[in-house]
Amino acid sequence: MTTRLSGSELAAGIRAEVAAAAAELAAAGTPPRLAVVVATADESSAWYVRSIARAAEKTGIACSVVDLGETATPDRIRAELAALSRDPAVHGIILQTPLPADAVFEDLAASIDPAKDVDGANPLSLGRLAAGLPAFAPATAAAVLALLDHHGIPLSGAHAVVVGRSNVVGKPAAHLLLQRDATVTICHSRTKELAEVTRSADVLVAAVGRPGLVAAEHVAEDAVVIDVGTNPMPDGGLVGDVDAGSVSGRVAALTPVPGGVGPVTTALLLHQTIQAARS
Amino acid sequence: MTTRLSGSELAAGIRAEVAAAAAELAAAGTPPRLAVVVATADESSAWYVRSIARAAEKTGIACSVVDLGETATPDRIRAELAALSRDPAVHGIILQTPLPADAVFEDLAASIDPAKDVDGANPLSLGRLAAGLPAFAPATAAAVLALLDHHGIPLSGAHAVVVGRSNVVGKPAAHLLLQRDATVTICHSRTKELAEVTRSADVLVAAVGRPGLVAAEHVAEDAVVIDVGTNPMPDGGLVGDVDAGSVSGRVAALTPVPGGVGPVTTALLLHQTIQAARS
Known part of the structure; x- marks a missing residue:
């Protein structure tokens, strides 16, 4: 007999916790916000981003999708990540893949403030994780x-x-x-x-x-x-x-x-x- | 028959390369300098630091040993690492262990400029290494x-x-x-x-x-x-x-x-x- 390790119950429990915390944060004047930076026309990526945005909004987290288009340069993407890192209204930043051919994911992700790097994409987050220091994991x-x-x-x-x-x-x-x-x-x-x-x-x-x-x-x-x-x-x-x-x-x-x-x-x-x- | 994987020949070759490069750098007005920050009275650590300093000087790399004493606070060590990181005359920085009991190595090493982190101690260096980006390895x-x-x-x-x-x-x-x-x-x-x-x-x-x-x-x-x-x-x-x-x-x-x-x-x-x- 193989036990089925379902993630549904666990995910529902986490989402309930998130919803309660998001309501508390909003009431305290800090409505939580997630930003997703996109630079691709890839269909399955778009599907994934929509599913994140829907899930965020269902739990009371605002989600901004920043679509830079598939022709965005690495500098443009880096500048956007830096701007979001500085924006006090944004708490979490995700850099969506795939990226334009001349962009290196880890290189660009280094521009995400580690404190907002909720998908653990910045090499500093990986290093802190590996070293046993507090960090967001992917x-x-x-x-x-x-x-x-x-x-x-x-x-x-x-x-x-x-x-x-x-x-x-x-x-x-x-x-x-x-x-x-x-x-x-x-x-x-x-x-x-x-x-x-x-x-x-x-x-x-x-x-x-x-x-x-x-x-x-x-x-x-x-x-x-x-x-x-x-x-x-x-x-x-x-x-x-x-x-x-x-x-x-x-x-x-x-x-x-x-x-x-x-x-x-x-x-x-x-x-x-x-x-x-x-x- | 077990082959003896000696490191002597390899080390001598690297040292010869280093000596040539150090002479070139000095002639060009950039005499290479390594700084070792010490905050311990540990005997074997002192022995190791002396051996590094000797090896450095033999190849034409100046070596400053900055001994902060075994009662140095984490803040004091962090400040020293930051100062050496800013000092244009210093090219490499090593934080020697052991450290005082209240100091966390990885946490302090985060104050070493990754460009001078020649012993790969900064968690960012580990993260970049892990992610496949250029970085100094320990x-x-x-x-x-x-x-x-x-x-x-x-x-x-x-x-x-x-x-x-x-x-x-x-x-x-x-x-x-x-x-x-x-x-x-x-x-x-x-x-x-x-x-x-x-x-x-x-x-x-x-x-x-x-x-x-x-x-x-x-x-x-x-x-x-x-x-x-x-x-x-x-x-x-x-x-x-x-x-x-x-x-x-x-x-x-x-x-x-x-x-x-x-x-x-x-x-x-x-x-x-x-x-x-x-x-």
Whole structure:
């Protein structure tokens, strides 16, 4: 029997907390506000930004989408992030991807005030996180940990294997797991014998963005599997990085896609915006 | 037969490069200068600082040791680091450990200008390193990679196991290995069945500061072992984290202590000071 590690209940709980805090902040004269900077015409990005804006507004957080257009220069994007960082009415700032071809995400994100960096995009946030100092983690990485905690999965001494080494998920998730005393392995496209490595995981985090990359041969029977992938399908649906059909029934626990990491990520983005507005 | 991965030849080569560059910089009116901030009466720290100062001066880099005394407050240390960061005659800054009990290393090191942070102590340097942006790595972590490269050890696809998760060695070494496409595992005091994990390493980096922690049962026969430990012995000598007696003859290659990572670390500190002076 594979336990379904749903994120819905957890996300709903976080959203309720956020809504209460947002109302309190507004009453105290600090209505919380999130700004999302966009420089792309990408369809799935637009869909994601709309879903964040909707979720924010439902909980009482105002959301400004600043669309600079797909031809925005790096300097223009940097200037906008700096202006939002200075704006006292803005508490959280997200830099949406993809970016124009000549822009480097980490480089631009360095212009986000770390105190407003609610999606942990500034390299300083990653460094502070890695060094064990207070910092906002990328919401997706934070969601991985929140889900594991919500479902009572022990991490100290466990072997956590993270597949994927992105700056926004794989690396920060690895640091968060390390902070919780897991032994952490980071795998990626160059890893030899991936299945052998992932089979040694007590906790397996799949975060590569390749549908079905993790299948039955990649998992141990007592493993807890967190599927971070949200790969759009031609029919408009989403599938994860885990082949749920072959893994389900075999492992101890698995997050669904959709309904696992996704809703928790959005809820934590809002939660981190509240934290930023409070400080 | 275990190959001895000496650091002496590599360190001498780097020092020669540094000396040539230092002479050039001095002739051009920019004599390179390193500043070491000390706030401890610790004996082995004093010994280490003297050895850095000697090495610097031998290569033509001036070295100022700024001793604030073991009662220095965090604010006093922070102010000194900020002043040195502003001083155009200073190109590299090192914050020596240990620090007074109420001081947090990473927190103070945030006051070192990243452009002068030649021992990669500022969390921003760690974040930039982790994110793949240009940054100074802690010299010890950089020395691990330099030694592996000098001896032609392939890293892409190799399984690198780092024992130790410090901000100054374990974590940055893990990121450097990951950047080179190794599959990376980080172990620590809470790791269960350490020997089983380390035996799966193609490249094993021991960086915990516990004499003899890595013994024969911890290593595979074809492993390359980098011993970062420099543990002082009652007789005044140094031993590593690896029990060389039991490991030597068993593994493919092993760094000696002393004479392995240590001299390369010092040479790279000076090399990074030259890079800082040039930019």
